[in-house]
Amino acid sequence: MNLTNRQRSLKCPTRLGTDEAGYVINQTSIKYIQPEFETILFKSIELVKEAFDEQLYSIYLYGSIGRGTAVAGESDLDLTVLVHEDIDATELVEQTEQLLTEHPEVIKIDYDIGRLDVALNPANRFEWGFWLRHLCTCVYGEDVSTQFPLMKPDARVSEALNQDLVSSIEAAKSKLLHGQISHLEKRSIVKRVIRGWYLTINVKDESFATTVEACLAILKLYFPEDPRVEEGKTLLKQDDITNQQLLDYLNEMLLNFV
Incomplete structure (x- = not known):
């Protein structure tokens, strides 16, 4: 069922993205990777291996390429990297910029880098545990995601995923005010x-x-009269979002999180 038909039939609660038992479905897999992204993924993995060497433990793919829904020339390549110790990623970032000039099929490559001991710490199961088990697929090294249990939608997971949201909004507002x-x-x-x-x-x-x-479709069910749902849709359809439009939208959205 495509998203349009699914949206027409959504009812509260939608239970979208969960199985019959209520557990979150991991929608990423190496078997979903589209052929046009295989080369850039392979080269990115090689860059990480060369840059981190013995400090590297494992690499995971997440996002649209991992779900098989990426669009060439529009999508990011998203990788989570586990290392043994804190490490300087400057060399990796510099080499990645060069790689992107050779491979326009992705617009950027994001690396989420974390220490293995932090990821495996039981205190971080609602952050790292959920992330690795339900949002990623291992593409190199030992897969530690299976060490975590299956999870259902949980407020502690949502809070962990949103923990840097306000700071991200404030950083974007600062860039907007400086035209950068x-x-x-x-x-x-x-x-x-x-x-x-x-x-x-x-x-x-x-x-x-x-x-x-899907997020917008569900928000529309719960906030049918809130103009910010349609505003979000409109902004994402625009070829060029003005600074003032985005600044106004971010200020409106901040009301949800402060």
């Missing part, structure tokens, strides 16, 4: 705040949506 933000960054922060808003109601909805379109 690209169109891609604008779209990225709009998507981020929409997902963040959705995560304030996903436990009530017994769901875990992975796309911004």
Whole structure:
């Protein structure tokens, strides 16, 4: 069922993205990777291996490429990297910029880098545990995701995923005020705040949506009269979001999180 038909039939709670028992479905897999992204993924893995060497433990893919829904020339390549010790990623970032000039099929490569001991700490099971078990697929090294139990939508998970949301909004506002933000960054922060808003109601909805379109569809069910839902849709459809439009939207959305 495509998203349009699914949206027409959604009812509260939608339970979108969960199985019959209520557990969140991991929608990423190496078997979903589209052929046009295989080369850039392989080269990115090699860059990480060379840059981190013996400090590297494992690499995980997440996001649209991991779900098989990426669009060439529009999507990011998203990788989570586990290392043994804190490490300087300067060399990796520099080499990645060169790689991107050779591979326009992705617009950027994001690395979420964390220490193995931190990821495996039971205190972080609602952050790292959920992230690795339900949002990632291992593409190199030993897969530690299976060490974590299956989880249902949980307020502690939503809070962990939203923990840096306000600081991200404030950072984007600062860039806007100084005129130092690209169109891609604008779209990225709009998507981020929409997902963040959705995560304030996903436990009530017994769901875990992975796309911004699904988040918007669910938000529309719970906030049918809130203009910020349609404003978010409109901004994401625009070829060029003005600084003032985005600043106004971010200020409106901040009301949900402070």
